[in-house]
Amino acid sequence: MIAHIIVDVPVSRTNRPFDYRVPAWLSPLIQVGSRVVVPFGPRKLQGYVVGISENTEHGVDEDRLKDVEQVMDDTPPLTAELLKMSEWMSGQYLCPWVTAVQAMLPAVLKGKAQKWLTASDQLDERICANSGLLWELLRKRQLPLAEVEKQFPDEYMLIPGWIHSGLITTEYQVKDRITKKQQSFVKCLLSPEQMMEVLGSLSARADQMRRVLELFLQHPADSFSIQTMRDEFGVNRSALKSMEAKGWVAIEQVEVYRDPYANRRFVERKKPAFTLRQQEVLAPIIRSIQESSYASFLLHGVTGSGKTEVYLEAIEHTLAKGREAIFLVPEISLTPQMVERFKERFGADVAVLHSALSQGERYDEWRKIIRKQVKVVVGARSAIFAPFQNVGLIVIDEEHESSYKQEETPRYHAREVALWRAKENGAVLLMGSATPALETYALATRGRYTLLEMPDRVGHRPMPQVHVVDMREELHAENRSMFSRLLHEMIADRLKKQEQMVIFLNRRGFSTFVMCRSCGYTLNCIHCDISLTYHKSNHTARCHYCGYTIAQPAHCPECQSEHIRFFGTGTQKVEAELAKLFPGIRVIRMDVDTTSRKGSHEELLSKFRQGQGDVLLGTQMIAKGLDFPRVTLAGIIAADTSLHLPDFRAAEKTFQLLTQVGGRAGRHELEGDVVIQTYTPEHYSIIHATRHDYPAFYQDEMLQRRRTGYPPYYRLVLITFSHEDVPVVIRGAHVLGDFLRQRVASTTILLGPVASPIARVKDRFRFQIMLKYRDEPNVTELLTQATAAFEEWNKQQKVLMTIDVDPYVLL
DNA sequence: AGCACGCCGACT
DNA sequence: GTCGGCGTGCTC
Numbered sequence: 001m002i003a004h005i006i007v008d009v010p011v012s013r014t015n016r017p018f019d020y021r022v023p024a025w026l027s028p029l030i031q032v033g034s035r036v037v038v039p040f041g042p043r044k045l046q047g048y049v050v051g052i053s054e055n056t057e058h059g060v061d062e063d064r065l066k067d068v069e070q071v072m073d074d075t076p077p078l079t080a081e082l083l084k085m086s087e088w089m090s091g092q093y094l095c096p097w098v099t100a101v102q103a104m105l106p107a108v109l110k111g112k113a114q115k116w117l118t119a120s121d122q123l124d125e126r127i128c129a130n131s132g133l134l135w136e137l138l139r140k141r142q143l144p145l146a147e148v149e150k151q152f153p154d155e156y157m158l159i160p161g162w163i164h165s166g167l168i169t170t171e172y173q174v175k176d177r178i179t180k181k182q183q184s185f186v187k188c189l190l191s192p193e194q195m196m197e198v199l200g201s202l203s204a205r206a207d208q209m210r211r212v213l214e215l216f217l218q219h220p221a222d223s224f225s226i227q228t229m230r231d232e233f234g235v236n237r238s239a240l241k242s243m244e245a246k247g248w249v250a251i252e253q254v255e256v257y258r259d260p261y262a263n264r265r266f267v268e269r270k271k272p273a274f275t276l277r278q279q280e281v282l283a284p285i286i287r288s289i290q291e292s293s294y295a296s297f298l299l300h301g302v303t304g305s306g307k308t309e310v311y312l313e314a315i316e317h318t319l320a321k322g323r324e325a326i327f328l329v330p331e332i333s334l335t336p337q338m339v340e341r342f343k344e345r346f347g348a349d350v351a352v353l354h355s356a357l358s359q360g361e362r363y364d365e366w367r368k369i370i371r372k373q374v375k376v377v378v379g380a381r382s383a384i385f386a387p388f389q390n391v392g393l394i395v396i397d398e399e400h401e402s403s404y405k406q407e408e409t410p411r412y413h414a415r416e417v418a419l420w421r422a423k424e425n426g427a428v429l430l431m432g433s434a435t436p437a438l439e440t441y442a443l444a445t446r447g448r449y450t451l452l453e454m455p456d457r458v459g460h461r462p463m464p465q466v467h468v469v470d471m472r473e474e475l476h477a478e479n480r481s482m483f484s485r486l487l488h489e490m491i492a493d494r495l496k497k498q499e500q501m502v503i504f505l506n507r508r509g510f511s512t513f514v515m516c517r518s519c520g521y522t523l524n525c526i527h528c529d530i531s532l533t534y535h536k537s538n539h540t541a542r543c544h545y546c547g548y549t550i551a552q553p554a555h556c557p558e559c560q561s562e563h564i565r566f567f568g569t570g571t572q573k574v575e576a577e578l579a580k581l582f583p584g585i586r587v588i589r590m591d592v593d594t595t596s597r598k599g600s601h602e603e604l605l606s607k608f609r610q611g612q613g614d615v616l617l618g619t620q621m622i623a624k625g626l627d628f629p630r631v632t633l634a635g636i637i638a639a640d641t642s643l644h645l646p647d648f649r650a651a652e653k654t655f656q657l658l659t660q661v662g663g664r665a666g667r668h669e670l671e672g673d674v675v676i677q678t679y680t681p682e683h684y685s686i687i688h689a690t691r692h693d694y695p696a697f698y699q700d701e702m703l704q705r706r707r708t709g710y711p712p713y714y715r716l717v718l719i720t721f722s723h724e725d726v727p728v729v730i731r732g733a734h735v736l737g738d739f740l741r742q743r744v745a746s747t748t749i750l751l752g753p754v755a756s757p758i759a760r761v762k763d764r765f766r767f768q769i770m771l772k773y774r775d776e777p778n779v780t781e782l783l784t785q786a787t788a789a790f791e792e793w794n795k796q797q798k799v800l801m802t803i804d805v806d807p808y809v810l811l
Numbered sequence: 812a813g814c815a816c817g818c819c820g821a822c823t
Numbered sequence: 824g825t826c827g828g829c830g831t832g833c834t835c
Contacts, residue, residue: 002835004835005835007834007835008812009812009813009834010812011812013812013833013834014812014833014834017835018834018835019835020835021835038835039834039835040813040834040835041813041814041815041833041834041835042813042814042815042834043813043814043834045834056835058835059835060835064835065835066835795831795832796830796831
């Protein structure tokens with residue numbers, strides 16, 4: 001039996017399966033998709049079985065093959081579908097196959113190979129007497145090399161000699177980081193008759209023991225955790241221990257799932273009646289679910305139109321059909337509110353995967369999925385890899401969100417992976433947004449997705465009234481405050497009426513850089529070509545790319561002036577201004593500083609919900625998904641800071657942001673107002689946002705994209721090169737650029753090589769090539785060839801190259 | 812990627 | 824003569 005295995009060496013040279021013999025004792029355990037340990041050259045590595053057959057397939061005689069050393073799990077963590085999907089991703093996103101596989105598995109399964117030192121039999125107390133390292137080794141038998149290096153740095157160079165003389169040996173071990181949570185459970189060993197007997201003979205003082213026995217008399221077959229015994233029956237551990245000693249009960253360790261929601265009670269909520277519009281959009285979705293064949297929908301519904309109810313109903317129909325559902329949400333909106341809604345509706349059938357979980361908790365949720373103990377997964381981007389076997393529905397909420405794009409290898413887009421998975425499984429793909437991505441809407445208008453519209457809010461609640469304030473006029477009217485007169489007035493009004501407000505600070509593209517007011521000198525990173533950002537908490541200036549940090553200088557390093565300040569409006573500054581203008585105002589501020597602690601995000605929101613604050617003040621993180629009945633005003637400070645970024649999606653992102661924030665106001669009985677403060681009120685993204693007119697924005701923006709040659713008219717591939725030496729990186733970029741230029745279609749545009757917008761990061765110079773194409777059917781094939789040619793040249797160099805297919809970040 | 816092997820310069 | 828620098832090549 002021969003296993004074809006990809007190993008954990010994510011470089012193109014080793015990006016292919018290697019053949020291994022399967023020893024007889026492992027053959028019952030090994031399967032396609034198994035995680036294994038194999039010898040690879042002089043080391044030992046983790047690998048994944050991608051095929052099993054009777055013969056070798058990769059050019060080596062069978063008798064020269066090495067043996068698979070270990071199979072790591074009793075059930076393979078990769079299903080056949082995931083394996084196929086990872087192979088597709090590797091081609092689509094030009095990443096090593098094993099990297100795609102790793103992206104699908106919880107972090108604890110990514111085993112790292114470690115070198116260990118082992119004591120041989122020759123080692124004795126006499127030899128070890130004057131070496132701390134050998135003494136330690138004699139005691140423990142084995143030590144990881146990395147630890148030895150730290151603990152005994154001065155003996156480190158003696159190791160090769162000891163190995164040579166046979167005192168110690170080295171060995172590789174692959175260890176994953178799996179930890180399973182254990183809990184003690186108590187069960188009764190006595191028959192009911194025996195219990196009665198014991199109860200009768202029990203001392204009058206043995207109160208706790210009596211309670212335990214009475215409990216077991218009522219539930220003879222059950223077992224109870226030690227916690228339950230303590231918390232609910234007032235029986236402490238020592239009483240149970242002595243009962244164990246008498247042989248009445250047994251205490252055993254049972255593996256339990258970490259459940260972050262264990263202490264919460266979820267009340268089932270009644271389904272609201274559907275509006276006519278909801279019924280209309282649901283009809284074709286449900287029909288497709290019933291047919292169990294591939295279909296895709298774009299649900300374009302304004303904020304407050306009741307999209308979530310449509311999703312939940314679709315999921316319910318999928319479960320009724322005996323199939324499973326994946327629900328994707330943007331990282332930022334995986335709020336407790338959202339989770340609650342799912343737990344209320346689907347109870348224990350839901351697994352939740354979000355970034356706040358510890359690695360262990362994440363692994364436990366993942367195991368519930370692979371063991372078929374849940375039917376629904378709610379999660380951010382990577383939840384698209386949930387190891388279900390029979391996916392019937394994939395929902396992508398806020399489909400336009402950029403967090404669905406992974407910004408490191410594999411640089412996949414969850415929407416694209418979802419589309420593949422839906423087609424593969426004959427499943428329904430349902431994408432929803434109030435402001436769909438241009439690419440998605442364009443495909444929907446061309447019939448690739450069925451377009452479903454929900455133009456009205458539930459209950460015919462009006463869209464909020466949107467007011468645009470031209471901040472230039474405010475300045476002319478001598479108002480230098482960050483609040484316009486209108487916003488000021490409305491805040492005062494809401495305070496009087498005791499209604500709540502959301503104030504949103506647009507921080508996109510608004511960095512807090514440090515500049516000297518006297519000579520214009522800005523603080524820059526010495527390793528990267530970008531300015532340092534100011535951090536108030538510890539009074540430092542820090543580089544976002546490499547972490548280089550200096551203390552905020554008191555004097556300008558150039559001209560010695562004292563007038564060196566940080567620029568940019570922070571939430572703290574807005575909070576201070578609010579306090580000054582409206583004495584006694586209660587502000588709940590949400591930003592990185594106030595939400596860094598685990599659970600603090602949730603805490604702040606629930607405080608606001610309970611009315612302990614008048615204003616919820618924050619950045620991006622308060623823009624989405626929040627639904628508070630008493631909020632009747634949304635204020636947007638500096639709406640257009642995100643408009644002037646060197647990003648072809650700047651207008652789109654601004655429109656989305658304004659629409660989303662505007663959607664926070666007046667969602668319930670009370671009507672809402674939105675105030676947008678801007679210096680460019682004439683910009684089409686702002687005009688259309690005030691009128692809630694997505695189609696008009698779409699038309700205008702499509703004209704721009706056509707004019708400038710950007711998606712959806714052109715598709716992009718960004719190839720970035722980096723190296724310490726400018727001439728080397730330029731040569732590398734040209735090797736690849738020339739290869740492509742000779743082969744691309746005449747309609748394809750090749751830009752570069754040019755220096756990247758951020759030309760240096762971590763002391764490496766960066767150059768890039770941008771490929772813009774419309775009719776290039778074999779782009780991935782072409783890029784694969786180009787990569788091979790580049791690798792051939794790169795053998796002598798060490799130029800790093802990354803390929804980003806359909807990039808979001810162009811820096 | 813890691814690691815071994817191998818071929819040249821500066822030391823005991 | 825050997826120790827160790829890092830270029831080159833391979834991993835079933």
